[in-house]
Amino acid sequence: MADEALDVPAPPPPQQQPQRRGWGVAFARLRSLWKRWFLWLLLAVLVSALLVTVVWLAGRHEVEQVQAALERDTADAVVDLRSGLQRNAQSLRATLAPGMERTHWADRAAAQLREHREWLRLEWRDAQLQPIEAVNTPYRTRILEESNRGPAQADVAQACATARKAGAPAYSPSHYVPVAGGGGVEVMELCLPMDAGDYLVASYSLRDTLVELVGPTLTRGQEVAFTEADGTRLVALGTSRRIGTRVFTSQQRIDLPGASLMLRVDGWRAAPDLFPNMLTALVTAISIALVSVLVLLARDTRRRLRAERDLADALAFRKAMEDSVITGLRARDLQGRITYVNPAFCEMVGFTPEELMADSVEAPYWPTELAHEYHLRQTRRFAGGLPPREGFESVFMRKDGTRFPVLIFEAPLINAHKVQTGWMSAFIDVSEQRRVEELSRASQERLQASARLATVGEMASLLSHELTQPLAAIASYATGSLNLIGPEARGEQAEVAMAVKRIAEQADRAGQVIRSVHDFVRRRDRMREAVAPQALIDAVLPLVRLQARKLDVTIEIVCEERLPAVVCDRTLVEQVLLNLARNAMQAMDGADHAPGSRVLRLRVARALPVGATVPADGRRWLEFSVADLGCGISEEVAARLFTPFFTTRPDGMGLGLSLCRTVVEQHGGALMFEPNRPRGTVFRFTLPAAG
Amino acid sequence: MQPLIDGLIFIVDDDASVREALAWLLRSRRLASEHFGSAEAFEQYLDEAPLPDQPRCLLLDVRMPGMSGLVLFDRLAERGLLAEMPVIFLTGHADVPTAVEAVKRGAFDFCEKPFSDNALVDRIEQALGMSQRALEVQRVRRGLADRIAELTDRERDVMRLVVEGLPNKLIADQLAISVRTVEVHRARVFEKMEVKSAVELANRLRDL
Numbered sequence: 001m002a003d004e005a006l007d008v009p010a011p012p013p014p015q016q017q018p019q020r021r022g023w024g025v026a027f028a029r030l031r032s033l034w035k036r037w038f039l040w041l042l043l044a045v046l047v048s049a050l051l052v053t054v055v056w057l058a059g060r061h062e063v064e065q066v067q068a069a070l071e072r073d074t075a076d077a078v079v080d081l082r083s084g085l086q087r088n089a090q091s092l093r094a095t096l097a098p099g100m101e102r103t104h105w106a107d108r109a110a111a112q113l114r115e116h117r118e119w120l121r122l123e124w125r126d127a128q129l130q131p132i133e134a135v136n137t138p139y140r141t142r143i144l145e146e147s148n149r150g151p152a153q154a155d156v157a158q159a160c161a162t163a164r165k166a167g168a169p170a171y172s173p174s175h176y177v178p179v180a181g182g183g184g185v186e187v188m189e190l191c192l193p194m195d196a197g198d199y200l201v202a203s204y205s206l207r208d209t210l211v212e213l214v215g216p217t218l219t220r221g222q223e224v225a226f227t228e229a230d231g232t233r234l235v236a237l238g239t240s241r242r243i244g245t246r247v248f249t250s251q252q253r254i255d256l257p258g259a260s261l262m263l264r265v266d267g268w269r270a271a272p273d274l275f276p277n278m279l280t281a282l283v284t285a286i287s288i289a290l291v292s293v294l295v296l297l298a299r300d301t302r303r304r305l306r307a308e309r310d311l312a313d314a315l316a317f318r319k320a321m322e323d324s325v326i327t328g329l330r331a332r333d334l335q336g337r338i339t340y341v342n343p344a345f346c347e348m349v350g351f352t353p354e355e356l357m358a359d360s361v362e363a364p365y366w367p368t369e370l371a372h373e374y375h376l377r378q379t380r381r382f383a384g385g386l387p388p389r390e391g392f393e394s395v396f397m398r399k400d401g402t403r404f405p406v407l408i409f410e411a412p413l414i415n416a417h418k419v420q421t422g423w424m425s426a427f428i429d430v431s432e433q434r435r436v437e438e439l440s441r442a443s444q445e446r447l448q449a450s451a452r453l454a455t456v457g458e459m460a461s462l463l464s465h466e467l468t469q470p471l472a473a474i475a476s477y478a479t480g481s482l483n484l485i486g487p488e489a490r491g492e493q494a495e496v497a498m499a500v501k502r503i504a505e506q507a508d509r510a511g512q513v514i515r516s517v518h519d520f521v522r523r524r525d526r527m528r529e530a531v532a533p534q535a536l537i538d539a540v541l542p543l544v545r546l547q548a549r550k551l552d553v554t555i556e557i558v559c560e561e562r563l564p565a566v567v568c569d570r571t572l573v574e575q576v577l578l579n580l581a582r583n584a585m586q587a588m589d590g591a592d593h594a595p596g597s598r599v600l601r602l603r604v605a606r607a608l609p610v611g612a613t614v615p616a617d618g619r620r621w622l623e624f625s626v627a628d629l630g631c632g633i634s635e636e637v638a639a640r641l642f643t644p645f646f647t648t649r650p651d652g653m654g655l656g657l658s659l660c661r662t663v664v665e666q667h668g669g670a671l672m673f674e675p676n677r678p679r680g681t682v683f684r685f686t687l688p689a690a691g
Numbered sequence: 692m693q694p695l696i697d698g699l700i701f702i703v704d705d706d707a708s709v710r711e712a713l714a715w716l717l718r719s720r721r722l723a724s725e726h727f728g729s730a731e732a733f734e735q736y737l738d739e740a741p742l743p744d745q746p747r748c749l750l751l752d753v754r755m756p757g758m759s760g761l762v763l764f765d766r767l768a769e770r771g772l773l774a775e776m777p778v779i780f781l782t783g784h785a786d787v788p789t790a791v792e793a794v795k796r797g798a799f800d801f802c803e804k805p806f807s808d809n810a811l812v813d814r815i816e817q818a819l820g821m822s823q824r825a826l827e828v829q830r831v832r833r834g835l836a837d838r839i840a841e842l843t844d845r846e847r848d849v850m851r852l853v854v855e856g857l858p859n860k861l862i863a864d865q866l867a868i869s870v871r872t873v874e875v876h877r878a879r880v881f882e883k884m885e886v887k888s889a890v891e892l893a894n895r896l897r898d899l
Contacts, residue, residue, distance in 0.1 A: 465754070465783045469706045471805035472781075476712035479809055480719035511805040642756060668792055670759065 040298060047291060054283040066248050066267065070222075074250040074265045077214045077224060081254060081263065084213035085190075088116060089169040092192055092200055096122070102133050109135040118208040120144060120187060127197040129157060143179055144187070144203060153189075160191040160199050162258040167193060170258035174206055174226070174234055186226070186234045188259060207235040214263075223266040227251070231262070238266070328406075328427035330356075331413055336378055338363065339422065348406075348429050350399035367397040381410070381423065393430070404431040440542070447543070447578070450571040461662050464514040471507045471514075478504035528667075530565035530690040531573075533604040533622060539570075540578045544585075548600065553585050558603040564689040566622050568667050573687065576660040576671075577602075580626040580683045583656065586649070587630025587681065601627040607686050620689035621669070627682040632675055641673070660685070697745050698819040702726035703733045703763070704752040704781060709804075713750065720812045722819075730758035734766070742776075744830075746823040748799075748815055749778045753786040764793055773797050774825040777818040779811075835895060838884050846883070849876040854893045 095108050109122040113135055121144050124133040129151040136142050151157060155172035163170035169192045178184035185205050192200035206226050214224055215237060223238025251264035322329060328345030332338055338357050346353055349365040356364065366374045374394075381387065387410040395403050406427045413422040478500050485497045537557060548555050566573070581600060588598045607623030633641065640646045642658050657671075664671040669686035676682045700717055702724055704710050710726040717724045727733040730751075749767075753760040764778055777799030782790040790801035799818045802811045842850065845866075852862045859877065863870040886892045 461783075468783050468804040469709050473706075473708045473712035475805040476709070476716040479806075479812075480712075480716035483716070483719035483809070483812075507805050639756070665754070665786065665789060668789060670761070 043294065044291075047287065047294070051284070051287045054287075058283065063248070067250065070248050070250040070265055070267045073222065073267075074252050074263060077265065078252050078254055078263050081209070081213050084209075085256065088118075088202070089190065089192060092122075092190075092202060093169075096124070096200055105133050106135055109133070110138070113137045116212070118204055118212045120185070120203040120205045120208075123149065123201040123203075125160075125199045125201055127199075129153075129160060129199065132198070143177055143185060156189045156191060156201060159189055159258045160193065160201070163191045163193045163199070166257060168257060169193075171256040173259050174228075174261070188261075191258075207237065210235060210237040223268070225264045225266070227262040227264050229253070229260060229262060233264075234261075328429070330425045330427065331422055332425070333422040334382060334420070336382065345427060348398075348404075348427060349396055365396045365398070367395055367403055370395060387411075396427075404429060405434055406430060444543070446571070447540075447574065451575055451578075460517050462658065464518050467514055468511065471510050475504055475507040475511075478507065527569050528567050529570060530567055531570050532565050533563050533624070534559055536566070536568075536570065536573055536577060536624075537602055537604070539574050540581065543578060544581045544600075547582060547585055551585050551589050551598065553588060553598040553600050554596070556599055556601045558601065558605075560605045563604060563606070563622060564620055564691060566687045567690050568687050569663075572663045573667070576663050576685065577624065577626070579656045579660050580685075584626050584628035584630065584681070584683070587628050587632075589630075597629055599629055601625075603627070606689075620691070621686045622689050623684055623686050625682055625684040627676050627680060629676065629678075629680040632679055633673070633681050638673075642671075696721050696723075696816075696819075698722060698822070699743065699745055699747045700724040700750060700815060700819075701733065701747065701776075702750045703730055703755075703760070704750070705729060705755040706752075709752075709781075717812065717815070720809070720816075722812070722815065729755060730760065730763035734758075734763065737772075744826065746819040746826060747776045748818040748822055749776050750781055750815070751778050752781045753789055753793075754783065761789065761793060764796075764798060768797055775822055775829065777821050779814060779818060781806075835884075841883050842880060846876050846880050849873060850880045850884075850892070853877060853880065853889050854896055856889070 092112065095112055096105060105124060109124075113119055113122060117137070117139055119137055120140065121134060121136050123131050125131050131146075131149055134146070134149070136144070149156075155175060159170045159172035169190055172189040172191070174186045174188040176184050177187045185207060188204045188206055188209075190200075190202040190204060192202070194200065210224060210226065223236060225236035225238075226234040228234060246268070248267040249264065250267075251262050254261045254263055322342040323344075325342070326344050328348045329340070329342040330338060330345050331340035341353050341356050346356065349356070351364055358364075362371050362375065387408075391407050391409040394406055394408055396406050397403055407430050409426045411424050412420045413424045415421045481500045482497060482504070485493055485500070489497045537559070541555075541557075544555065547553075581602065584600050588600070603623075603625045605623050605625075607621045637648060642661050661671040664685040664687070667687050669688065671683065671685040673681055673683045700722055702710050702713050704713070704726070705728055707728065710728070714724045714726055725736075727736065733749075751760040751764060760780060764780075767773055767776070767778065778793075779799050780790045780793055780801035782801050782803055787801075787803060790798070790803075794801055799821070800814050802814065839847070848866060849862060852865060857865070859870050859873045863873045866873070881887065881892070884892055884895065886895060
């Protein structure tokens, strides 16, 4: 019942638990992943940031460069413009100085106009700004209407007033002059005050001004324009085809007396240029190289990690192996110092590793009386003497002083550079083995001794039997003779009667002697004990097996269940079993050797008492049988089988079976034999069971 | 030699000299004997012919090749011959425990070799006496059985009721015959059984 209760399966664990554990495992895995990859991630981020920064800086630097060049160009253009305008004004003043004939002036003015395409018209005006003379540019159709020009022109008047005040040329703000047929031009007036109080007015076409004064310095991909201060574009000049999409802009103010203009230069660039120059390319290349190296490094590190893990595994495996073996291991360097011991060795000798590895000439486990000899042996070993391959035996001392035998195997310790660094030794504690050997030898000796004793006993028994028969005959004859002579004999008959009486007495005495010898040998008859049948068989089995292996015999043991113990002299019955088993195996030795042809069957079963076919009394009996598949027993051999000193073997003494029968009969049992089926012989004997 | 005593001793021993010596010893005491070399031979002899009607005794060696003395003893015990043929075992010293065992199981006695004096013969004579008594009892029983066999069925019925102690009248009632007839049968039974009274008849029958 209790067992059943134990077998009831435990209630199944709640389902959440594995899941929770799963979460825990996942979390732990994440954490370890994070730990492992955190540094790498940080590195990657930093590298990317560096890369981006460098590229950005490089880009910005380039932009700044471009911008600066543009600013420079713009400034150059402004300077060009200014100097051009100034130069124009001076040449105007020089060539068209007043006081000339009007016709001359017109010619000179026309000449000037031919030289300067930027001018649309030159006018000579009086102090009231009334035009005295005017010449239009020959390059254009007439744009400016005569009618519109006069003192009424506010901007011209303004400019002239400014010029008069400053005594220097002044400009009017630009204004748009529509042209017949669509379109128009931006025009700016220059007023030059003359000494006589009159004025020279030159009309600049802003567009042509740009073309003439700024245009030559323009580079490809640039657009130059005049704008007003508020950014309104007045005129523009430049490429209609724009290279690139990115525009750089630079504008500078041109302060002219009386007027103010903005010069704006737009530079078009191909943008965005991620690798616009060598620096960026270099930085990128180096970065790529850096990342590649990092990746390689990472891979290498991973390989190293794996190798480390494998190494750790291998180390753990080796450690487990060293700890689990029962063989003691010890390594010594070439000076004889112990450099390594495994736990089995420590346990064997009872010292701790620290005690063993102490720097001493003599190992602590050397028995003091043998230390010198061991020292010599060690010296010899280090001098190059090779130990025997099959090992050698030695005696070691435990910490408590007890000695024990060990089997030692030694081998040179070779390091990775193929140099011997010491000796590795393996130790097997053979004391247990010795003890077992001792035990088995003792048991064999005991069996042999009992066999000897049994043989002596059997001899005595035989002698007594063989002698008692004739003695019995002698005694019978003597008694019969006395009976015949009768008690009333006289004379010679009385003498004869006396002699016959003596004969009877002597026969009786001989019987007594035999009896006493017998008693002496049979003293062990009383040594009966209850023994389990299996124990009897087990006791002889090792010796039987030994011979069985030699003769290639299979042993079968059949033991009925729950057999009672037998009451017997254990040693003698073991001897009987051993004798019968040996005989059986020898009977099979000569037979043909087909598989399964050599089977020795030992059997123990309940049995009836000797000779009975029904259980006559309350006593129980056991029958031991020993069956072989040998050559069997011929009739003439069978007739003499139990005769003492009869044997079929040249080396046999002929006492075995006779002894067996004596032993069995002493126990009250009987020894029988009969042919076995299909061949061979069965020997059976009975012994009383206990109870 | 003097005339023999009425009795026959069988000796079974594998040793011929012992057998002959024993036979000679017995003859010196006027006892006749037959001897056999093995248990099997004796068994065969028993099977061949009925034994003569005289006191007998068996001297049996314990240890013999082939069938041992003990086995033969057990077989004789099975056949119920032990009373009319007591068995005395002859043993060597070694076999004493076996012989003691045999005595417990019904053997008359055992005698340890070498037997020096007439003790064995005395025991044999006692055994013969016992055999004789047994044979006597057997003979009486056999006579009784013969007489009962001579009775008719009706006489046997009457005898059974007489032994039970019933008076003639009740016997007549039970058997549904007349008292006169019962008296006639009763007289015939007494005559055939050679008894004079019902008590004597009952005693005779108790022996059976």
